[in-house]
Amino acid sequence: MSDRPSAREVKRHKWWGWGLDDVSFRYDNKPAFAPLARNKVGVDLDSKQPVEPDLADVEVPASRLPAAARAALAEIVGEENLAEDDEYRLVHSFGRSLPDLFRVRTGRFERLVDAVVYPANEDEVAAVLRLVLEQDLVLIPYGGGSCISGSVTPDPAEQRPVVTMNIGRMREVLEIDDTAGLARVEAGVYGPDLEEQLNALGWTVGHFPDSFTYSTLGGWAATRSSGMQSDKYGDIEDIVRGMRMVHPDGVAVTKPIPGRDSGPSVHEMILGSEGRLGIITEATVQVHRIAPVRQVIAYMYPDWEHGIRGMHAIARSTDVSPTFTRLSDGPETEFSLAMVKEPTSTKGRVAAKVQDGLFAYLRSKGWDTTNEMSISYVCFEGSKESVEQQKSLVKKIVKNAGGITLGAGPGAIYDQKKFDTPYLRDFLMNYQVFGDVCDTGATWSNINEVHARVYDAYYAALEEQGLSGFMFCHMSHSYHAGACLYFTFAVPYTSEEKALEQYYAAKSAVQQTFVDLGSTVSHHHAVGTEHQAWITEDIGEVGERMVKGLLADNDPGRNLNPGKVVAP
Numbered sequence: 001m002s003d004r005p006s007a008r009e010v011k012r013h014k015w016w017g018w019g020l021d022d023v024s025f026r027y028d029n030k031p032a033f034a035p036l037a038r039n040k041v042g043v044d045l046d047s048k049q050p051v052e053p054d055l056a057d058v059e060v061p062a063s064r065l066p067a068a069a070r071a072a073l074a075e076i077v078g079e080e081n082l083a084e085d086d087e088y089r090l091v092h093s094f095g096r097s098l099p100d101l102f103r104v105r106t107g108r109f110e111r112l113v114d115a116v117v118y119p120a121n122e123d124e125v126a127a128v129l130r131l132v133l134e135q136d137l138v139l140i141p142y143g144g145g146s147c148i149s150g151s152v153t154p155d156p157a158e159q160r161p162v163v164t165m166n167i168g169r170m171r172e173v174l175e176i177d178d179t180a181g182l183a184r185v186e187a188g189v190y191g192p193d194l195e196e197q198l199n200a201l202g203w204t205v206g207h208f209p210d211s212f213t214y215s216t217l218g219g220w221a222a223t224r225s226s227g228m229q230s231d232k233y234g235d236i237e238d239i240v241r242g243m244r245m246v247h248p249d250g251v252a253v254t255k256p257i258p259g260r261d262s263g264p265s266v267h268e269m270i271l272g273s274e275g276r277l278g279i280i281t282e283a284t285v286q287v288h289r290i291a292p293v294r295q296v297i298a299y300m301y302p303d304w305e306h307g308i309r310g311m312h313a314i315a316r317s318t319d320v321s322p323t324f325t326r327l328s329d330g331p332e333t334e335f336s337l338a339m340v341k342e343p344t345s346t347k348g349r350v351a352a353k354v355q356d357g358l359f360a361y362l363r364s365k366g367w368d369t370t371n372e373m374s375i376s377y378v379c380f381e382g383s384k385e386s387v388e389q390q391k392s393l394v395k396k397i398v399k400n401a402g403g404i405t406l407g408a409g410p411g412a413i414y415d416q417k418k419f420d421t422p423y424l425r426d427f428l429m430n431y432q433v434f435g436d437v438c439d440t441g442a443t444w445s446n447i448n449e450v451h452a453r454v455y456d457a458y459y460a461a462l463e464e465q466g467l468s469g470f471m472f473c474h475m476s477h478s479y480h481a482g483a484c485l486y487f488t489f490a491v492p493y494t495s496e497e498k499a500l501e502q503y504y505a506a507k508s509a510v511q512q513t514f515v516d517l518g519s520t521v522s523h524h525h526a527v528g529t530e531h532q533a534w535i536t537e538d539i540g541e542v543g544e545r546m547v548k549g550l551l552a553d554n555d556p557g558r559n560l561n562p563g564k565v566v567a568p
């Protein structure tokens, strides 16, 4: 095993937002963006002064970690792998939901973590957990801190010292079973690092959540993550075949096997446990040989309903198996077009002219190219022949559903830009706008109803608050029985005092509609505290009691990330 990085070398977010300190969203090269923000959200980007926070302006309460506990932790992980400074405590006290970012930027610190430890291996993880139990501290496991469910934030009422355990130093691919296509990997590895290590040997996991750059294997397993390529590679519960988790009584090990019948599944209990059962130190994941050819093709439908018909037909087809399928509704298509950069090359200018001509032609055929037209992306992987064959079959399916094929150009742009959008959320908050997301799983039978009713609920909630807003949606993560609906919505708040109330009015309306229509509280954004209000309606009273029993029995002292998933 190579040398461990030091705690300070482990990647982390900027203290008040997403990702790197020196990267932010720009709109000066996107001519349609400012008009869209003005017309839809009522924000004049050119007249408002963006406000970026400064650490010097916030008052960070002192750590409550007793000196004896501090010394014992430093003894285990080493002085240099224990962080107590303001910036590290702030970064680790919040995930990256909009309420999290708002609270951290405005100094609304209900309860911060008191220290962050960075263990080097499973023995150190176990030693820290033993100390936590002996001294009745609270321990919060931490991966990339990208959750939007409140899952890494201490309970505001917590009186005991709170220690966050960042396992980012444990980031190696340990071994690969070439025959089985299984890789044993340390759980603190970030997405890009994992793919880099595997790609060098010709393998891929194929798990690419939108938060890929700032989320970890352990975090994915602990939150039941789903990546954009789940149509082919599966959700994380399909990908992770075995795990090691440090538990209060020892190490829980689930065997890396393709299937199991050993009674109620311990493996499934650990998945989605959000740090409440222990610390996942390793996962054995399915790996695949990198496909020789990969292509993303864009299609356009006259509206959402035609698009869903196409998506459903692709999911049902016995002849095609794309890597991902995605459909943006009319408003999201409009938003995507507003994110297109001004062309600077001759090739770009020609492409823009071709697009204008195409849209004029579609309008002449009766399409509403401003509000209804819905863009779709389908990704194909395999040999050249197989990709060509699948593309031609999907082209026919799309045509039968009333759509047209745009080609590889827009598909390639989508593929390159897919991890850039998180920076937009911080940018919007500089202008007093929350831009957040809610997702759910819906069946093909009710997907259109969920889509329509969520829009109604969101706009009604905003109207009640006297606010204007903008919502858009895409469908992704296709399954035999249905798909994920992913809504993005803006809440331009009127004042700091009213911000969270206005945000939660909109978000709650959306979440309530999900469960009212029999959909899930979330498709892949975990429960944490943010989605707890709807968990009983989602899993039922008996289900909730079963989960509470599991957590209480395994962690009777409530030392492990208490308050997440179900309360207490």
Ligand SMILES: Cc1cc2nc3c(=O)[nH]c(=O)nc-3n(C[C@H](O)[C@H](O)[C@H](O)COP(=O)(O)OP(=O)(O)OC[C@H]3O[C@@H](n4cnc5c(N)ncnc54)[C@H](O)[C@@H]3O)c2cc1C
Binding pocket: 095, 096, 097, 140, 141, 142, 143, 144, 145, 146, 147, 148, 151, 152, 167, 187, 188, 208, 209, 210, 211, 214, 215, 216, 217, 218, 219, 220, 221, 222, 223, 224, 225, 226, 227, 228, 273, 274, 275, 276, 278, 279, 280, 281, 421, 422, 524, 525, 526, 561, 564
């Ligand atoms: C812009 C944006 C886009 C997103 N897109 C997606 C997406 O496409 N798909 C998706 O699935 N999610 C997405 N998310 C949500 C988030 O990225 C996922 O929940 C992710 O799996 C969290 O991983 P993490 O490593 O950042 O975990 P963290 O945020 O650090 O932790 C999340 C939870 O897991 C627990 N945990 C973390 N590591 C461990 C461990 N080793 N052992 C035990 N418990 C642990 C924590 O205690 C906490 O309860 C997105 C979030 C943002 C902000």
